[in-house]
Amino acid sequence: MRGSIRKRGKTFQYRFHIRDPITNERKELSKGGFEKEKDAERAMILAMAEYEKGTLDLSGKFSFKQLSELWLEEKQGNVRESTMYSYKRALNARIMPEFERLDIKDIKPMHIHNFYQKLKKEGLSKRYISYVGTIIGSVFKKAVTLELIYKNPVENVDKPKMNKNKMKSWTADQAIEFLQVAKVRSVYYLAYFLAFNTGMRIGEVLGLHWSDIDFDAKMIHVQHTLTMVEGDYIIGPVKTESSDRHIPMSDNLIYEFEEHKKFSKNTSEDLVFRTKKGKLVDPYILRYMMKTICTELELPYIRFHDIRRTHTSILIDEGVSPKVVSQRLGHSDVSITLNIYTDVFDERQVDATDKMDQILSRGQLVVKSQKQDDTNH
Structure with missing residues (x-):
């Protein structure tokens, strides 16, 4: 890989070419504003080394809308149509108005936290807010997989805790x-x-x-x-x-x-x-x-x-x-x-405990009876 340094006005700029990991097209990376040629050269060497290690940010501007479209495209055909419909409804109704135009690199955990609080103030249920959070997290997981970002901003943000409803049944x-x-x-x-x-x-x-x-x-x-x-x-x-x-x-x-x-x-x-x-x-x-x-x-x-x-x-x-x-x-x-049917088995456990107690109690009665006989003799 070769690069070059050139003077632009009173400052210096470096540039070198790589292959875009997403489009596979030839792409020029450059950065200017260095007062000295040596500073530009040193920065270029560091950038090349990061590229070789795979840690150089090559994504450029990538909006949440672009990412979600890519995510939906991958989901198509892999989930049921009703599930796709549910994803699209949640994205269009709640998520896009908040994140659509933002660069994915600019969305931080605090943005996700504030978004949850906003939905909560609007009176949305914990279940729905949790569902929305799951979708956002899945979208960003795709970005991490593609190395567009290095950490999922949803990961360490607590979603509203769900109160588990006890399922009901009839006799x-x-x-x-x-x-x-x-x-x-x-x-x-x-x-x-x-x-x-x-x-x-x-x-x-x-x-x-x-x-x-x-x-x-x-x-x-x-x-x-x-x-x-x-x-x-x-x-x-x-x-x-x-x-x-x-x-x-x-x-x-x-x-x-x-x-x-x-x-x-x-x-x-x-x-x-x-x-x-x-x-x-x-x-x-x-x-x-x-x-x-x-x-x-x-x-x-x-x-x-x-x-x-x-x-x-x-x-x-x-x-x-x-x-x-x-x-x-x-x-x-x-x-x-x-x-799913835990409490049914809890009832069976109680029955099992009672039965075992009855069995062992019979044994205790025999022991007590023998002791009483020995005492009387």
């Missing part, structure tokens, strides 16, 4: 009580019955095709899900490889499917659930009716998603293996099931 009796009323009140009764029977997610329930159901083999193939893209609901593939699964059907569930297909106006040739006008069913309809019935019956309100936990707790109460439950739910690992 088998409460589930039965709800289903009895839902059968009379809701044209989508089968959706609730299906969820309680299989632990399927609401998107999986509303994305179910008749072709996914093998009545002869008594099996449901969960491979479609209802998801939102660019503000509209569409039917797409399930979220992960483990979510693509087969779930056996009971005779009662088969009967309900057959009845629904014969008599319901809220179905179609392709989808098990549609509106009377042939449109996709908005999940809000199921959630609203569920809340209404809960209020009427004075049942503790649970979300539709908590039906999965109810399904799980009932099976665990009946002694079904967590591994089997995990496969039904479409979890990639049984540990996910165990972590």
